[in-house]
Amino acid sequence: MGLGNPQETCLKAGILRDYTPTSSLKVVAMELSPDWVVGFTDGEGCFFVGINRNPSTSVGYQVLPEFVIVQHKRDIQVLYALKRFFRCGVVRPNHDDRYAYRVRDLQGLRKVRDFFLKHPLKTKKRIDFLRFNRILTMMERGDHLKLDGLLEIVQIALRMNTGNRPQLEQVAAEIKQRLQAG
Amino acid sequence: MGLGNPQETCLKAGILRDYTPTSSLKVVAMELSPDWVVGFTDGEGCFFVGINRNPSTSVGYQVLPEFVIVQHKRDIQVLYALKRFFRCGVVRPNHDDRYAYRVRDLQGLRKVRDFFLKHPLKTKKRIDFLRFNRILTMMERGDHLKLDGLLEIVQIALRMNTGNRPQLEQVAAEIKQRLQAG
Numbered sequence: 001m002g003l004g005n006p007q008e009t010c011l012k013a014g015i016l017r018d019y020t021p022t023s024s025l026k027v028v029a030m031e032l033s034p035d036w037v038v039g040f041t042d043g044e045g046c047f048f049v050g051i052n053r054n055p056s057t058s059v060g061y062q063v064l065p066e067f068v069i070v071q072h073k074r075d076i077q078v079l080y081a082l083k084r085f086f087r088c089g090v091v092r093p094n095h096d097d098r099y100a101y102r103v104r105d106l107q108g109l110r111k112v113r114d115f116f117l118k119h120p121l122k123t124k125k126r127i128d129f130l131r132f133n134r135i136l137t138m139m140e141r142g143d144h145l146k147l148d149g150l151l152e153i154v155q156i157a158l159r160m161n162t163g164n165r166p167q168l169e170q171v172a173a174e175i176k177q178r179l180q181a182g
Numbered sequence: 183m184g185l186g187n188p189q190e191t192c193l194k195a196g197i198l199r200d201y202t203p204t205s206s207l208k209v210v211a212m213e214l215s216p217d218w219v220v221g222f223t224d225g226e227g228c229f230f231v232g233i234n235r236n237p238s239t240s241v242g243y244q245v246l247p248e249f250v251i252v253q254h255k256r257d258i259q260v261l262y263a264l265k266r267f268f269r270c271g272v273v274r275p276n277h278d279d280r281y282a283y284r285v286r287d288l289q290g291l292r293k294v295r296d297f298f299l300k301h302p303l304k305t306k307k308r309i310d311f312l313r314f315n316r317i318l319t320m321m322e323r324g325d326h327l328k329l330d331g332l333l334e335i336v337q338i339a340l341r342m343n344t345g346n347r348p349q350l351e352q353v354a355a356e357i358k359q360r361l362q363a364g
Contacts, residue, residue, distance in 0.1 A: 030304060035217030040304075042218075042260075043225020075305045078224075122212060122222075123257045 030081040034119045037085060040078075041116075042123040045069050047132035049157040051171055061171065063144040063153055065135055067103040067112045070094050086111055109136060128160045151175045212263040216301045219267060222260075223298075224305040226251050229314035231339040233353055243353065245326040245335055247317055249285040249294045252276050268293055291318060310342045333357045 046068050054062040067089075071079055079091045079101040088108030094100040103112050113136055116129050135153050143149025154172045158165060228250050236244040249271070253261055261273045261283040270290030276282040285294050295318055298311050317335050325331025336354045340347060 032304070033217045035215045036221035036224075036304065039218035039221025039223075040225050041221075043222050071305070078305055081304075122214070122218065122263075123253070123260050 029084075030077055032081050032085045034115070037082065037115070038119045038121060040082075041069065042121050042125055044071070045125065047125070047128045047160065049132065049135050049153070049160060051154055051157065051168060058145050059147050059150050061150060061175075063135070063139060063150070064104065065109060065132060065139070067109060067132075069101045070098050071101075073097050073099050086115065088112070106136075106139070131156050131160050147175060147179055151179065211266075212259055214263050214267045216297070219264070219297070220301045220303060222264075223251065224303050224307055226253070227307065228252075229307070229310045229342065231314065231317050231335070231342060233336055233339065233350060240327050241329050241332050243332060243357075245317070245321060245332070246286065247291060247314060247321070249291060249314075251283045252280050253283075255279050255281050268297065270294070288318075288321070313338050313342050329357060329361055333361065 048066050048068060050064040050066065052062045052064060053060065069079065069082060076091065076099045079099055082101045083089050083091055086103065086108070088105070088111050089101055089103035091099055091101050103109055113133055117133070120126055121129055135156055138144065138149060138153055141149075144153055151172065154168060154175065158168055158172065230248050230250060232246040232248070234244045234246060235242065251261065251264060258273065258281045261281055264283045265271050265273055268285065268290070270287070270293050271283055271285035273281055273283050285291055295315055299315070302308055303311055317338055320326060320331060320335055323331075326335055333354065336350060336357065340350055340354065
């Protein structure tokens with residue numbers, strides 16, 4: 001994945017080259033406004049909570065919340081501009097010709113959460129965000145490290161996005177069984 | 183497509199019901215800012231130019247530019263808010279569970295054009311918009327009513343969006359043949 005040539009490096013820096021009529025080279029950083037970021041996230045953003053099996057944790061599962069925006073590689077400069085806007089996250093290759101801006105660390109997710117609490121989404125994605133926020137708050141309290149807290153998190157995650165996650169249903173069933181077995 | 187019950191009527195009016203803690207009912211119109219509209223269009227908007235066979239026109243083809251935003255029906259209130267924002271266009275059912283906000287008339291498209299000239303898109307969709315604008319300008323001059331102007335419009339349309347339009351390639355080939363035949 002070569003990002004070494006000048007054009008791609010510029011893109012990587014979230015910068016657009018703009019040739020003026022005098023043919024002098026003007027380098028313009030892409031400035032994003034809060035409202036643009038809300039509108040773009042209403043369209044393209046995703047608040048997702050993954051649950052992975054992980055035997056090294058006390059409950060056997062790891063909760064992985066993430067905020068992600070995927071774009072075709074032609075718009076990689078927008079992803080880098082988002083990274084600069086939120087001052088967190090990473091831009092990485094995704095499937096095919098796509099790149100993703102992704103925030104996974106708790107410190108970064110707090111910045112994202114604070115932003116969308118202050119600047120609410122307009123679409124029904126707002127409801128996913130509020131569920132996401134609820135899971136983050138539970139994780140900050142350490143609820144994900146206890147079986148009953150984990151079950152509640154899984155049940156909230158099942159109501160997010162399309163809700164079509166058969167593997168996560170399976171995880172919920174397993175945790176319920178373990179809780180019943182005491 | 184029943185839009186008669188109170189909840190759906192509210193959605194149709196682009197209005198969100200917001201229950202306050204005192205359980206009194208507050209009706210809030212969804213207010214869109216220009217930057218939100220730009221961000222949302224960067225994510226979800228489409229500038230499209232259709233070319234239809236139409237024997238009743240002088241050149242045998244009709245040029246149909248449109249600005250369209252499609253959403254799941256759960257976000258129909260955003261589409262009505264866009265209609266109020268641009269003061270033009272219609273909201274209509276689309277495929278499956280989806281609705282579309284669509285602007286097709288020239289007067290409405292001029293409003294949309296003026297807005298995006300004043301508030302530029304941030305993604306590469308800006309390039310599609312500029313091509314769309316060029317086609318609109320040509321249509322205002324009547325270029326689409328002459329065979330050579332129509333060919334230029336078709337060639338611009340072929341460079342828009344994904345560019346994968348075999349039927350439009352066919353139209354371009356037909357027009358070229360007619361131009362060569364004099």
